[in-house]
Amino acid sequence: MANTQIDMRKIKQIFKLYSEGISKRKISLVTGLSRNTITKYIDFFKRYQLTNYEVSAMTLEELNNLFKTDQKDKSPQLLTLETYFPYFDKELRKTGVTKELLWQEYYAKHPDGYKISQFRYWYREWAKEVSPVMHFTHKAGDKLFIDFTGKKLSIVDRHTGEIQDLEVFVCVLGSSQYTYVEACESQNKEDFMACIENALWFYGGVPEALVPDNLRAAVTKSSRYEPKV
Known part of the structure; x- marks a missing residue:
């Protein structure tokens, strides 16, 4: 990512304009950011296979969490696995879909990839970053x-x-x-x-x-x- 983190609202604007077919050159003029910076953020969203609708629906906090971890610290193997996570997240909401089934789908395509225990671990870590869970406190018998x-x-x-x-x-x-x-x-x-x-x-x-x-x-x-x- 760019060395200096830019405002999350501007990141949303970048991807919205790009999804509408605006060239990177024009996006650069509108946002005041370099084309290299714009390219890096667009490539990031492509890697996670996010749509303009999904990016628009994300809160600023969720979007910030996506960029929080320096991508250079991650292995190519992990970066490849993470590209599947948004798709897996949607599939897990369907009846009968389990993490083991999704791991089998991933492992069939990447036999040199992570085993299921590591797969589960990295999915949990990813889910904690992009899908924070709201904690509710319930009274007994309420x-x-x-x-x-x-x-x-x-x-x-x-x-x-x-x-x-x-x-x-x-x-x-x-x-x-x-x-x-x-x-x-x-x-x-x-x-x-x-x-x-x-x-x-x-x-x-x-x-x-x-x-x-x-x-x-x-x-x-x-x-x-x-x-x-």
Whole structure:
């Protein structure tokens, strides 16, 4: 990167202009930065395969963390691995995708690359830099968070051999992380209420609030400000 760190807002401006097809020469005139500096930042974003939308959505702190580590201290092997991380980050949000599957995909292309333990370590380090986690403090007995999982379970009828898909209800107490899980036939209101009742019997008490995610059985109309629950 450039020897002197420039303002993160200007870095966003550089990549926005470049994504709109503006030449590096014109970007240099607009920002007052040398073409060499502009090229270095553009190459950095290309290496991480970031789009203009993703860069625009990043906070200034997140963007600053991307540039915090001197790239010269990293091996070519690590730089290659890090180019995959933004893609892996998106894939891990999909149902059924695991770090081991992603490592296998990476290792098939780079057999001289990192083993899975090092892969996990460097991914955690990268995630801490670009995806800081907000810490919440919960009071004991205050909230019970409830939802259905995205992935269903399957059971086989021992008599007919018929396969039946089941929904999976999950709830967790915010303070203790004490978790209750139950499989049920559907996400309809009746099954949903039965699962909640079973969970409360399991916990042996009732929290101050039940906090559902945007599941159909609990939220009939989604809205940031006035959802219908």
